[in-house]
Amino acid sequence: MSTKSKSIKSKTDFNQDERLKKVSNLKVLLNRPELGALGGAILVFIFFGIVAGDTGMFSAYGILNFLDVSANLGIIAIAAAMLMIGGEFDLSIGSMIGFAGICIAIPAIYWGWPLWMSIIFAFSMAVLVGYFNGILVVRTGLPSFIVTLAMLFILRGATLALTRLITGRTQVPGLRVLIENDPIAWIFATDSFKWVFTWLGSMNLIALRTDGTPLATGIPPSVIWFIALAILTTWILMKTRYGNWIFASGGDKNGANNVGVPVGRVKISLFIGTAVAATIFATIQVLDAGSADTMRGTLKELEAIAAAVVGGCLLTGGYGSAIGAAFGAIIFGTVSMGIFYTDVDTDWFKVFLGAMMLIAVIFNNYIRRKVTESK
Amino acid sequence: MSDYLVQFNNISKFFGKVIALKDVTMKLRKGEIMCLLGDNGAGKSTLIKTLAGVHKPDEGEIIFEGKKIVFDSPKDALDIGIATVYQDLALVPLMSVTRNFFMGREPLKGPPFLKTFDIEKANKIAAERMGQIGIDVRDPSQAVGTMSGGERQCLAISRAIYFGAKVLVLDEPTSALGVHQASVVLKYIVKAASQGLAVILITHNVHHAYPVGNSFTVLNRGKSLGTYEKKDISREKLLSMMAGGEELDKLEVELKEMNRISS
Numbered sequence: 349m350s351t352k353s354k355s356i357k358s359k360t361d362f363n364q365d366e367r368l369k370k371v372s373n374l375k376v377l378l379n380r381p382e383l384g385a386l387g388g389a390i391l392v393f394i395f396f397g398i399v400a401g402d403t404g405m406f407s408a409y410g411i412l413n414f415l416d417v418s419a420n421l422g423i424i425a426i427a428a429a430m431l432m433i434g435g436e437f438d439l440s441i442g443s444m445i446g447f448a449g450i451c452i453a454i455p456a457i458y459w460g461w462p463l464w465m466s467i468i469f470a471f472s473m474a475v476l477v478g479y480f481n482g483i484l485v486v487r488t489g490l491p492s493f494i495v496t497l498a499m500l501f502i503l504r505g506a507t508l509a510l511t512r513l514i515t516g517r518t519q520v521p522g523l524r525v526l527i528e529n530d531p532i533a534w535i536f537a538t539d540s541f542k543w544v545f546t547w548l549g550s551m552n553l554i555a556l557r558t559d560g561t562p563l564a565t566g567i568p569p570s571v572i573w574f575i576a577l578a579i580l581t582t583w584i585l586m587k588t589r590y591g592n593w594i595f596a597s598g599g600d601k602n603g604a605n606n607v608g609v610p611v612g613r614v615k616i617s618l619f620i621g622t623a624v625a626a627t628i629f630a631t632i633q634v635l636d637a638g639s640a641d642t643m644r645g646t647l648k649e650l651e652a653i654a655a656a657v658v659g660g661c662l663l664t665g666g667y668g669s670a671i672g673a674a675f676g677a678i679i680f681g682t683v684s685m686g687i688f689y690t691d692v693d694t695d696w697f698k699v700f701l702g703a704m705m706l707i708a709v710i711f712n713n714y715i716r717r718k719v720t721e722s723k
Numbered sequence: 724m725s726d727y728l729v730q731f732n733n734i735s736k737f738f739g740k741v742i743a744l745k746d747v748t749m750k751l752r753k754g755e756i757m758c759l760l761g762d763n764g765a766g767k768s769t770l771i772k773t774l775a776g777v778h779k780p781d782e783g784e785i786i787f788e789g790k791k792i793v794f795d796s797p798k799d800a801l802d803i804g805i806a807t808v809y810q811d812l813a814l815v816p817l818m819s820v821t822r823n824f825f826m827g828r829e830p831l832k833g834p835p836f837l838k839t840f841d842i843e844k845a846n847k848i849a850a851e852r853m854g855q856i857g858i859d860v861r862d863p864s865q866a867v868g869t870m871s872g873g874e875r876q877c878l879a880i881s882r883a884i885y886f887g888a889k890v891l892v893l894d895e896p897t898s899a900l901g902v903h904q905a906s907v908v909l910k911y912i913v914k915a916a917s918q919g920l921a922v923i924l925i926t927h928n929v930h931h932a933y934p935v936g937n938s939f940t941v942l943n944r945g946k947s948l949g950t951y952e953k954k955d956i957s958r959e960k961l962l963s964m965m966a967g968g969e970e971l972d973k974l975e976v977e978l979k980e981m982n983r984i985s986s
Contacts, residue, residue: 587839589829596826599815606813607882608798608827667817716817 381660382672384711388658388704389675392682400689408545408554408564410689412571418681419574420629422674424648425655426577427625429673431618432656433585435598435665436485436492438622440477441652443503445645448474448630450511453520453640463523464532470627477503478623482616492619500649508642524638536573536628537635539566570632574674577625581670594618599666654701655680658708662716679704728753728788728921729805729890735782736769743769746783747947749940751890751921756912757950758932759925760965761942767894767925770942774892774923775807776800787890804889808896812879816868820860823867824849824882852881856911873904877911884915891915892923897931909935929965933958941965 396405404410424441431438451470455461461469481499485492511518527533542565548554549562556562585591596604597611605611626645634640657663658679659672680701687694727750736744744766751757761767772778776794784791787803794800800807814823825845832841846863853860856877858870867875876896883891893912897905913935916922926932932939939956941948941964948964963971 587842589831589838589840592822592826592829592840595818595822596815599817600811600813603811603813603815604826606797606809608801662817666815 381667381712381715382669382675383660384708385659385672385675385679388679388708389682392679392686396682396686396689400686403689405686405689408548408562410685412564412568414682414685415571415678416568416681417685418678419568419570420632421648421651421655421681422574422677423570423577423629423632424622424625424652425659425673425677426574426581426670427618427622428649428652429656429659429661429668429670430581430585430594431622432653432661432663432665433598433668434594434615434618435601436615436618437496437653438481438619439493439496439649440481440499440503441622441626441649442645442647443500443507443649444474444477444623444626445630445633445648446642447477447503447507448627449634449640449644450507450520450642452631452634453523454511454514456526457520457522458514463526463530467532467536467631470631471624474623474627475620478620479616481623482619485619486612486615504642504646511642518642519639520641521639523634523640527635533635536569536631539568540572542566568636573628573632574677577628578671578674585670590614595666597665651680651701654705657705657712660708660712662712663709664716667716676708726752727786730786731774731783732786733783734770734773734780734785736773736778737781742945744773744780744945747940747942747945748783749923749947749950751923753889753919753921754916755937756916756922756924756935758936758939759923759942760927760929760932760939760961761925762927762965764944765942766945767927767942769945771807771809771892771894771925774800774805776805804887805892806883806886806888806890807892808876808879808883808894810894810898812875814867814875814879817866819864819866820853820870820878821845821849821863824852824863824878824885828886848885852885853878856881856914857907871904872900873907876900876904876908880908880911880915884920888920890921890923892925894925895927896924897926897928905931927965929958929962933961 400406405414424445428438428441448470451473452463452466455466455469456463477499481492481496484490484495488495508518511520527537545554545562545564545566549556549560554562554564585594593604593609593611593614596607596609597614601611626648629648630640630645633644655676656668656673657676659669659674659676661668661673683700684697687697687700729751731747731749734744734747735742747766747770749757749759759767759770769778773780776797776799779794785794786792787805792799792803797807813826815826818826821842822845825840830841830844830848831838832844833839849863850860853863858874858877867878870878880891880893880896896908896912900908909931912922912924924932924936933953936953938950938952939961940950941961943965951961
């Protein structure tokens with residue numbers, strides 16, 4: 349047959365060097381969606397190293413300060429990134445933070461629950477909210493943008509209304525005294541590696557208070573959670589079957605379904621993930637501040653999504669990395685704190701945030717086009 | 724009993740008042756390629772979905788390896804070995820060859836509860852399988868998006884075979900491809916059949932179907948116009964059957980008539 353002989357003749361065309369070379373170049377970019385964010389983070393450090401190197405920003409205390417801010421954002425950014433890779437958005441993260449906060453504070457202060465029980469209660473509520481978001485998106489087929497936007501209003505409104513109904517105000521203070529001897533609270537409220545800082549202080553390597561104790565007392569719990577989550581989620585994405593399902597669900601929902609990926613379950617679990625991450629964020633902050641505020645977490649969902657995008661996640665799903673989102677959060681955290689050490693007015697931070705995100709999206713889009721273009 | 728691997732006997736499918744399929748019969752032996760030809764709207768999509776277990780036939784029976792079977796879901800069809808490769812291929816362009824190849828069926832390793840995706844093994848198998856088709860995937864972690872349409876088609880077919888397909892249903896595997904790419908895919912289909920698979924090749928392109936098919940079923944408006952062995956039918960005859968040859972003949976006469984009047 350004529351068709352057959354043609355194909356035999358052209359078999360060698362498949363092994364053309366020109367094609368393989370192109371692929372291997374692309375591969376470098378492809379395997380590293382977090383490349384841009386890593387580069388950005390390094391640039392940010394170099395910039396502040398030059399501009400603010402002698403201001404105390406890079407003292408132990410200064411470093412812990414911007415790491416704490418980065419880590420808080422990072423916890424929710426990582427979860428948002430996982431969900432984005434799975435092809436969905438969660439705009440209710442910020443409202444969930446406020447909601448989780450009062451879920452801890454009201455039972456503990458007004459109902460006399462032990463703190464650990466209210467923390468477990470808050471996490472149970474998070475699972476419920478996440479499940480509800482997920483099942484709504486999966487069952488209705490509506491864009492998650494709309495569903496979770498509705499949840500943004502519902503949760504924030506309910507948080508405010510319930511708090512005022514029960515307490516008559518919008519803030520719930522008085523939690524600090526409950527932390528001591530609580531079997532669970534320490535997980536969200538203890539500084540780690542204190543001995544290192546005590547030792548560094550005793551060697552006069554870091555700044556001390558007037559009473560001789562070091563200014564920086566230990567690694568804040570947010571940083572530990574942040575690092576643990578970044579490692580866990582990266583491992584999940586790269587090394588587990590569930591990770592492959594996340595990429596597949598976000599990349600092509602129907603295709604994934606056709607080959608047996610339980611797309612619905614994957615997406616629901618990721619929505620639960622963002623709600624739980626918001627609750628981790630809330631628990632750390634509530635215990636640190638000793639009080640819950642109904643407005644806590646406002647606009648955090650957008651910062652988390654921005655960090656995920658800067659970290660290389662595509663808005664259309666199927667591509668991205670958790671570690672990239674972590675770098676994205678570090679960029680934002682470092683700049684938001686670092687700007688205090690420079691002469692630049694802090695008002696400019698939001699301008700930077702927006703510009704950074706715009707550049708990232710253009711860059712990501714370019715990569716996506718490169719990848720999906722067939723030859 | 725017969726030596727047929729799979730038989731679809733008098734399959735009918737109705738959607739409300741619409742008769743999508745009526746009394747379609749197809750029989751396949753191992754190693755055989757049956758081409759299902761039909762123009763747009765002939766009922767090809769409905770038939771594919773019935774074969775794949777998406778639709779349940781309203782009439783007729785499916786006999787696989789001598790046993791009558793009923794599919795409740797696409798998974799049932801897949802489990803007994805009827806694999807359908809749809810036009811969209813179920814490939815994610817942004818994911819690597821390996822991750823696509825094993826999507827939904829990842830090999831695992833490690834202790835219980837801490838099982839991880841065995842990427843080394845998956846890479847090895849994917850590269851090996853693609854190599855057998857003559858596609859040199861030097862790096863199985865390259866994205867599928869960098870592959871050509873023909874290569875993607877081959878990847879999807881190769882995946883179906885690896886996961887135990889006995890009957891391969893291919894939905895328009897060559898429709899989006901150029902001549903060269905199409906020939907590569909067709910060659911691979913012939914090779915797959917020669918290894919003992921039964922292939923149902925759905926296409927509207929007689930020029931692609933004729934060289935590779937052993938038998939041809941023509942579908943028109945939901946009805947089968949018959950199944951022909953290759954020796955019993957010519958390419959031209961197939962073409963005219965498929966396009967509704969009589970209609971075109973009639974059109975030709977009418978056009979002549981019009982020309983005569985206007986001139």
